[in-house]
Amino acid sequence: MSLDLYDRHREKLEQACSAARTRGYWSAYKEMPSPRAYGETAQDDGIKAFQAHLGKKFEIDQPTNGEWIGAEDGPFGVELNVKYPAPDVDAMMAAAKAAIPAWRKLGPKARAGVCVEILNRLNAMSFEMAFSVMHTTGQAFMMAFQAGGAHAQDRGLEAVAYGFEEMMRTPDQAHWVKPQGKNDPLEMTKKYKVAGRGVALMVGCATFPTWNGYPGLFASLVTGNAVIVKPHPRAILPLAITVRVIREVLSEVGIDPNLVCLAVDTLEAPITKEFALHKDTKIIDFTGSSQFGNWLEDNAKQAQVYTEKAGVNAIIIDDFDDIKGIARNLSFTFSLYSGQMCTTPQNVFIPKGGIDVNGENMSFDDVAKAIASGVEKFLSVPERAVEVLGAIQNPAILDRMSDAKKMGEVVLDTTEIDHPMFKGVKCHAPVIIKVDGKDVEKYSEEVFGPIVFVIATEDTQDSIEKMRTTISENGAITLGLYSKHESVIDAVEEAAIEVGVNLSINLTGGVFVNQSAAFSDFHATGANPAANAALSDGHFVSGRFRVMQSRR
């Protein structure tokens, strides 16, 4: 079978493998939506391509029960009204499974080439994707372009690189010659073949359909599996476009496109469980609630299950001189996408007696106020604020904000900002609430949305302990620390390793605790309840295939 695509993309693949090993900065795809990178007409073409989907049937020639479904709300008020073919579960599973042997026989190199080709094509469509992500998730344009486009593509490529390296650890063939003293040696020819596990199910989330979806999707694909892509009913279009591109490339290389199918459902009639418990589903990737993630881990026993679930991300503030740096950095951190990231901190632990700033005590309330003022100032220009905040993904979040305000003293109330471009749409600034460290039940679980608790602890040692308890029990993807004492930094590093969370220390510049970069930062660790896997590492890919041996 042809290695054309592998040869064409070999350099990029090798760079990706090398970047993942050295973990310095590297990116395969341009994150700035500039005409120089994407072409003079790219933005206009992207808008038109996005608009062309609206109110239409999204045609995919795959096994269907004949119905057309889909009910995506546009958080910015743009009515999508796109209809997708509803799946026939058994027929879709059978079709996907039947496509596997030819895909397996292509071999690791050809499959990796196909995956990079798909990612490159998705990259060329980054504006169309950005508008699709924006108008399903509520992300502001720049974020939708970056997180939904280049960064998601980088994460996809990272998974391809890990999968490729993992498969290449075993040679195609070996000649085994065992000496037998004076007699002739024993000789054998051994062949090793990589085989995927079967059909994989990728369950997308409502907030980052591509960024959180691509790693599992491409990890399964490159290792020889079929993939059923099951988008969240609120964020279908970005993954529908993705599936169409994948099927197009598969067809071009002579692979049955039903290897990758789109399984759309609705909030009223969910089908994830049916796919997840199907006997031929051997891999599941899930991003979403802890409740459903735990259900999958407990019930889909026939499958390898990789989950990213809820958590209680935290910041520990100890003695620190650059309080403006803290306030500036956290303002953006809390505001970005109205706190609707799985990496946004929720719990900010501060000693109730305050902290030392340049040799002077700054009280708890003053630290809290400094952060609150930072947020207010950062969001003071509406045109700029809405481009950071984006829109609220679903109305339940607003209820949660109201409830949270009853839990303690409101240090900063939310502001509703009228979106200057999308009439009637309101953007929501974060709310900051002061709670007593002793009231652990108030902050020990995730309260998803632009909700921050500033928590008064006995001292930094108590902050560390409360972080340890909450994260051990309910998980976290990020932990931030501000301290000028190396001994405190050491203690928090040790505690972070013990509870299994990645740590960011003294971020005051242009890097934020809720951002993680492909090829350098691991997203989650798999070592606490927030996720059972990390994006991406050897563990994330090695269970997706097996090596079969034949010797003679």
Next chain:
Amino acid sequence: MSLDLYDRHREKLEQACSAARTRGYWSAYKEMPSPRAYGETAQDDGIKAFQAHLGKKFEIDQPTNGEWIGAEDGPFGVELNVKYPAPDVDAMMAAAKAAIPAWRKLGPKARAGVCVEILNRLNAMSFEMAFSVMHTTGQAFMMAFQAGGAHAQDRGLEAVAYGFEEMMRTPDQAHWVKPQGKNDPLEMTKKYKVAGRGVALMVGCATFPTWNGYPGLFASLVTGNAVIVKPHPRAILPLAITVRVIREVLSEVGIDPNLVCLAVDTLEAPITKEFALHKDTKIIDFTGSSQFGNWLEDNAKQAQVYTEKAGVNAIIIDDFDDIKGIARNLSFTFSLYSGQMCTTPQNVFIPKGGIDVNGENMSFDDVAKAIASGVEKFLSVPERAVEVLGAIQNPAILDRMSDAKKMGEVVLDTTEIDHPMFKGVKCHAPVIIKVDGKDVEKYSEEVFGPIVFVIATEDTQDSIEKMRTTISENGAITLGLYSKHESVIDAVEEAAIEVGVNLSINLTGGVFVNQSAAFSDFHATGANPAANAALSDGHFVSGRFRVMQSRR
């Protein structure tokens, strides 16, 4: 911390890593019990060391409930009467867990050095180990020396090599510099630390306590975990000796020896479940029955579970010219350790119309008879026969042989051979029974012991189908094929990949389907019900640790 042991064993470790990547023949430890390899007095010293254990308390200074237990039957009639300290489960778990942080801080290189040192010391004790394995499992001396000694040590080293390589995929540190156009770049220093999952439980089996136990034990150890070693009540001594050596080396490098503890129980009062369900048990390795392996997979949800269970290994005999080669090869295969290997074939599929041998039809009965005569001839000299057969590990196997003989025409009855050295001990030759291919229920499950079914199928296509059905349902670790047609070989290779079993083709010389060599052959695939993992590959090690990141 000191890298002395790493430096000392670095070359061996690198050779092991390289061998696992190229998969040609390589071995770190000498498999022949020769004075040249092990020293002039090694055999006598080994006998004495073994005898010194008999009738004694096996002292290990670890958390105990104060009782001394142990009831190992010697299959060769040698009374062991060794007593071991019974564990206090909670205290042992707590002690093991407490030892982890210091072990983690040693880092991957130092831990790998410690593991190789342990394996080297075990190698130097190979005679003592051989007698311990022989008199607990019933393996004849040569097999006990090889499989229980050098081959087990090689498998242990292989797991260390895979674990080491997996950890080394992520650097200790990275400098991340992201360009920002005309502005100063964003810069961060990132540290990556490997942390084990916690306490691992290794559940040993009665037939190959070291060979099947070392991979999980050393994979967990090198990746930073504590290990509770839970031997089968019938085969404790080999693992007790192993644990003692490990604790000795750990103490020498300043690690709390309770990192590795021995958890002995009895058939009457098993404790595996209590350890397996303990909240701090994060990894389980198990070799044994499908029933208990499946129970562990279903119930020990807090742990990564790696299992090797029962299966129905098969041989397919198609047209083939060297019928003597088949008979010679299978005679040894069926006789070795009285068929008590997880790799011994049980089901031999032969077309009922016979096969083509050098252009002439050889009937089913003649093929079966050729194999039976081969076994008879091979075992005709008692002194030699007993050194291949060894002893029956436990009496239930004899009952199973009697039952099996009622299932069809007995092509070859077993013979009882008086052991010339151990008075009163009888060795048992395999029994071969003819069954109709249609009576699938007779041969579709494992009937453990020296029991072979020759199965009359419609034709080779039917043989392939019956192999496919039985292995898909009940698993297998080995599949053998004899055919002179490349098209049949291709078809069986494809079927083997589909059902996920490793294949050996046309073995007529000195390699046997039930043998697998470390660094070259994968033992099991993890792709069928006989095992959920392979020894050893990236998947076997990657779930045993996580990488935690700290960036500033």
